[in-house]
Amino acid sequence: MRPLIPRHKTPRSDPAPSRWAWRMQRLMLTPGFRFALRAGLPFCVMLVAGTWYLADDTRRGKIERVVVEARNSVETRPEFMVAVMAIDGVEDQLATHIREAVPLDFPMSSFDLDLTRIRETITAIPAIKSAAVRIRPGGILQVDASPRIAVALWRTQDGLFLIDEGGIFVAQATARDARPDLPLIAGEGANEHVAEALALVEAAAPLGDRLRGVVRVGARRWDIVLDRDQRILLPETRALQALERVIALEGAQDVLSRDIARVDMRLAKRPTVKMNKAATEQWWTSQTIGANN
Numbered sequence: 001m002r003p004l005i006p007r008h009k010t011p012r013s014d015p016a017p018s019r020w021a022w023r024m025q026r027l028m029l030t031p032g033f034r035f036a037l038r039a040g041l042p043f044c045v046m047l048v049a050g051t052w053y054l055a056d057d058t059r060r061g062k063i064e065r066v067v068v069e070a071r072n073s074v075e076t077r078p079e080f081m082v083a084v085m086a087i088d089g090v091e092d093q094l095a096t097h098i099r100e101a102v103p104l105d106f107p108m109s110s111f112d113l114d115l116t117r118i119r120e121t122i123t124a125i126p127a128i129k130s131a132a133v134r135i136r137p138g139g140i141l142q143v144d145a146s147p148r149i150a151v152a153l154w155r156t157q158d159g160l161f162l163i164d165e166g167g168i169f170v171a172q173a174t175a176r177d178a179r180p181d182l183p184l185i186a187g188e189g190a191n192e193h194v195a196e197a198l199a200l201v202e203a204a205a206p207l208g209d210r211l212r213g214v215v216r217v218g219a220r221r222w223d224i225v226l227d228r229d230q231r232i233l234l235p236e237t238r239a240l241q242a243l244e245r246v247i248a249l250e251g252a253q254d255v256l257s258r259d260i261a262r263v264d265m266r267l268a269k270r271p272t273v274k275m276n277k278a279a280t281e282q283w284w285t286s287q288t289i290g291a292n293n
Contacts, residue, residue, distance in 0.1 A: 083107045083139040090128075090145045098122055098143065110135050118143075126169045152194055153179055155186040155213075165198075167191035187216030196239070200224065203243050206251070221266070231262040242268065 027033050054060050083106050087095040102118055115133045122131040122145060131145040150162035150170045160173040162182070173179060183201040190197060197214050204211050204224055212225045222239055224232035234242050242265040249255045255263065255273070264272045 078139075080110050081107050081139050082110050082113060082135060082141050085141040085143060086136070087143045087145060090147050094125075094127055094145075094147060097125060097127070098145065101125055104141070107139070113141065127171055129164075150179070150182060151198060153182050153184045154191050155184060163191050163194060165194055167194045183211075184213030185216070186213060187219075189219040190214075190216035197222070199240055200234075200243055203240055203247065206247050207256070210256070226256065230256060230260065233262060233264045233266050235266045235268060238268070245271075 054063075085099065085102075085104065085106070087098055090098070101124075102121055104113075113135070115135070118141075119131050119133045122128055122133070122143065127148055129146045129148045131143060133144075134142050136142045148164040148168060148170045151165050152163055153173055153176065154161045154163045154167075160176065160178075162170040162173055162179065164170055176184065183198065185191075185194070185197045193216065197216075200214050200222060201211070207226065210226045210230075212227060215223045215225055217223050217233075221236045222234045224234065224243060226232070232243065232246050246255070246263055246265060250257070260273050260275050262274045264274065
């Protein structure tokens with residue numbers, strides 16, 4: 001039997017989300033989207049706010065002044081101030097040259113010191129081989145410099161120069177007497193063979209004060225120059241051995257003590273001796289007299 005009053009059943013609601021709600025839920029499950037909400041969105045908001053705030057020149061100027069004042073207050077603290085420069089490893093004259101090359105107005109903040117540039121400026125001085133620059137406790141700019149040691153005098157068309165063992169310029173010499181303790185070398189390319197020249201000078205030590213210097217000839221060989229305008233012509237190779245032979249002859253037969261102008265050792269198998277002009281004339285005179293008799 002049908003009821004007199006019909007009953008209408010309430011339709012059940014669909015538990016499934018709508019299409020847009022489903023898409024939003026799926027989007028929220030994406031790691032990149034969640035990261036953008038947590039970090040990207042606040043960053044964009046702050047960027048926009050900061051750009052708007054700094055767009056005003058007055059606000060920007062105030063911020064710059066505050067930063068500068070804060071930086072100055074830190075940099076000018078006593079523990080960061082440098083009051084003096086100390087130079088070790090060189091003589092007073094060279095130390096004065098370094099101070100002139102690096103003019104610093106002390107006291108000054110250590111933040112204003114470019115140590116790399118200072119070191120490069122010091123090592124650019126010809127007489128300085130190397131240098132180390134650091135700031136010591138107590139506000140001291142410490143410079144440890146190693147000077148180039150002059151080992152020879154190099155005579156050129158431009159004058160006399162002090163050079164080190166590598167042939168590098170150290171300083172200019174006013175005269176030969178300024179450094180009588182150093183050997184004299186001359187000639188084209190002589191500064192490129194300083195070690196060889198010093199070995200020859202050492203081998204010629206038995207000649208004593210007669211040695212005047214060594215000359216590079218043709219950028220390929222050496223001449224030993226003695227007093228009385230005497231020369232020992234050495235070969236391109238085995239020059240030291242050739243000089244030792246001459247020294248041995250001098251010790252045995254006093255070859256260099258005679259009236260000769262040069263001893264030519266360029267041909268090892270046939271060394272020759274050339275007499276000076278006076279001895280040659282005397283020899284020709286004696287030959288003429290002997291022929292006439």
